[in-house]
Amino acid sequence: MQTIRFLLYKEFLQIFRNRVMLPILFIMPVVQLLVLSFAATYELKEVHFVLVDLDHSPSSRDLSAKFQASGYFALADATSNIEEAITMMDRGEIRMILTIPQNFHRDITIGRPAPVQLMIDAVDGVSAGLIQSYSGAIIRDFNSDRKGGIFLQTISQPNQQYQSINVIPVYWYNPDLNYINFMVPGILVVLVTMIGVFLSGMNIVREKEIGTIEQLNVTPIRKYQFITGKLIPFWIIGMVDLLIGLALARYGFNIPFLGSLWLILAVAGIYLVLVQSVGLLISTITSTQQQAMFIAWFMMVIFILMGGLFTPIESMPVWAQNLTLANPVAWFIKIMRMVLLKGAGWYEIKWMVLLLTGMAAFFIAASINRYNKTSS
Amino acid sequence: MPDKAIIAENLTRKFGDFTAVDQVSFDVEKGEIFGFLGANGAGKTTAIRILTGLLAPTSGKAFVAGLNVYTEMEKIKKSIGYMSQKFSLYDDLTVRENIRFYGGIYGLPRSILKQKTDEIIEIVGLGDAVNKRVASLPLGWKQKLAFSVSILHNPDIVFLDEPTSGVDPITRRQFWEMIYEASENGITIFVTTHYLDEAEYCDRVSIMVDGRIDALDTPAGLKKTFNADSIEEVFIRLARKEVWDERYQS
Structure with missing residues (x-):
């Protein structure tokens, strides 16, 4: 426990000392929401x-x-x-x-x-x-x-x-077909995903590049301690960013918060561990930040394009729809929209949360397993 | 394996077809300053990385502090210190923060940590620089600091991989004084270098050529055997012999 405390202290010192990264971490949610929400419009104008x-x-x-x-x-x-x-x-x-x-x-x-x-x-x-x-x-x-x-x-x-039957559509959950209501929950997911996938993984690869990881590997530090020490700081940052984003969604965009905020935060907590573990797994198979960045981007683009943010999953071909079953981004976007816009509770999202938890457990186990203090 | 700090028997490490360490055998006595000499690429770093658990051996046996490197590496790590060839303290942390971090990882109690920090500041002569980021320190100070951190937890054995490369002669001298002091405190020193004058400071010296240990003795013994005035001469003869062998025996 003491070891983890020292690791955390060190990570936070480094994060708060990084004058380039720190502002971006907290400006990012604001900029992403503002730009993407207004730019990614489905509405017809003129x-x-x-x-x-x-x-x-x-x-x-x-x-x-x-x-x-x-x-x-x-x-x-x-x-x-x-x-x-x-x-x-x-x-x-x-x-x-x-x-x-x-x-x-x-x-x-x-x-x-x-x-x-x-x-x-x-x-x-x-x-x-x-x-x-x-x-x-x-x-x-x-x-x-x-x-x-x-x-x-x-x-x-x-x-x-058009004459025989007069169809009068009624749009549920988003009566005005307001695209901002639809986009913002998804964009928050993208934000959390980026922080999760990139920061933890990149942090480890950086230690590989500058060689400090060897100095750690000759200490009696345990693998789980090391991984925990790398996960927690960026988990906290991800949650803070999500809170900033949610506050902006609620008070800036007037998104209805029909469901429970605590439920969203709980699911986000699990989801962050999942995407962070994916980042960590990438870091264990790469040795430079360039390689890690490339793989992480490749995965991010696929996750996001197949996540139902820009194109509805329902209009994808069946094989692609089946692929999205393994896409955590798609699940979390779905949960976010269900809870925020439809007021879904634990009962409605239970299976999706259990699925995300299962994925998180798998990836964290895989990344702890793949992280080796001794190279072969 | 009593009373030996390190035992290596036919220790081998291959990278594909290339054999970096080739059936190396040696013992290091407790409390000894053991010099590991060799040209660049002779296999010194590979050997050190095996003994510190950073690299798995391909074959052979090795015991460090009486423990087997294959099965008890994590236990070994409590009793060893390591200073790598590449400077590996955190550049963006201050001297004090680095000491605190590594001390914390090794589980030093707070009181001892504080006392050790003061000691290091004194020995390295850091003074006010203790609250400066490590990145801003001159190389000599960095190396002395890295050494101090590597023996922070009072290990049985410390592995130093070319600790003085690139450092000015005065700092090198100070560095060796620090090594002697650590040795007097009972720490076994395993040091690689390619500065051959430094070999004279060691209790025993091994000379590694192309992955094998070609000679191992006290500096005086080596000079006598090879009928040479300095370790440098011994080294050049061994290296030449290698060239000779390659030319005429194959």
Whole structure:
């Protein structure tokens, strides 16, 4: 116990003496949350579109006005030449072409279904999907005022009928579809993961590089003491950073905290041990910080991209979904969102927490086992 | 294995095809200053790393403080000190913090730690520098400090790997005075060097060439055997013989 105390004292001295790292450790949560939360947006703003109006009727003007009034679409130009509109799309000036055919007004007033065509720039598939669904909502709205209806022509789903059934979606847990509510819990997970994977592991490799680890290895220090001494300081820093992040989420972003804060902190405690052990394991198989950094980044990128932060896990192919079962980042993001946004309690997240605990136990055992005072 | 500080029997370490330490056998008496001489790359550091438990031997036997290096290494570590060739105190900690840390790791009680710290400051002549970061100290002081830290826990044996390389002649002399003092306090000294004049300060000297020990005796004995005026001459003859053998016997 005394040995661990001396190790901790030494680590904290070194951490607080590091004038480059120390500020970053505490500015990082703030910057990450601010930048990522505002930048990583799924919301549509100001989609420029061209109206190709071949009808020039009150109804066509009405539909176009509805698009513009939604706040998501801005009319870039109105033309009756479809080629001209396509040229603008090719140049990237607009992202949608709304074509209203001749006799649109006549059909719609006598109650006959009338087609309109949407052409959407789908280079960015996610926002193309959003444009389509927003347009659908506007057209539904338009239809509800009229006897007859429009059906929407898109390439993928031709002749979608919007008149027969009126779907009114109700979004649970995040009623305003506020992307910040959705992103911030995930970004907090990324933050904790970075601190966990990088700091402990890198710290050991640094001692390898400067040679101080040999001086420690000739002492009677026990492996578990050494590992504990390396885990605890950065565990504390990770938890402090998480608290800063949570405070910012609560009071800066007004994220609802429906579930228990203590539950989040308890899971975070286990999760940190897990990611730290992964970092330690990396440090045992590498001998320079460059190697360790490279491997750690490689893993981080995969963990995060497959963690459900930027792309929903549900829309991945099945094999990739199965891979995410072994991804601790995915589990913790899920837990965070469930507890913060849905108010889930221990009962709902029990299995995921047990899984994380199991992984933590495995990796910590592996890293203690792999850390050798004697090289062979 | 009574009364011997170190026993090595046919100790061997291979790295792939390369044999760094080749069937080396020697004994070190308790309380002795044992010099381990050799050119760069002769295998001195590898031998020291095996005896301090940093490296596993490939074959052969070795006992340190009466304990087997294969099975009782962690026990051995309580009775040995080690000063590596690479300076290995923490640069970003002060002198006092380094002493406190290593003392703490070896489990020294607080009172003894304080007394030892004062002693080291006195011996190394640090004075006010005790609260300076180690990085800012001149090399000579660093080396003397590293030695003091390596014997902080009063080990039975201390291994010094080229402790004086790069140090000025006056500091080297002071360093050897410190070694003598430690020796008088009953610590067995195992020291490698490639400064051949330093060999004269040792009780016994072994000369390592290409992983093997070619000669082992008191400095006077070696000079007599090889009919030489200095250890340097002995060393050069042994090294030449090696070249001779390589040229004409293979």
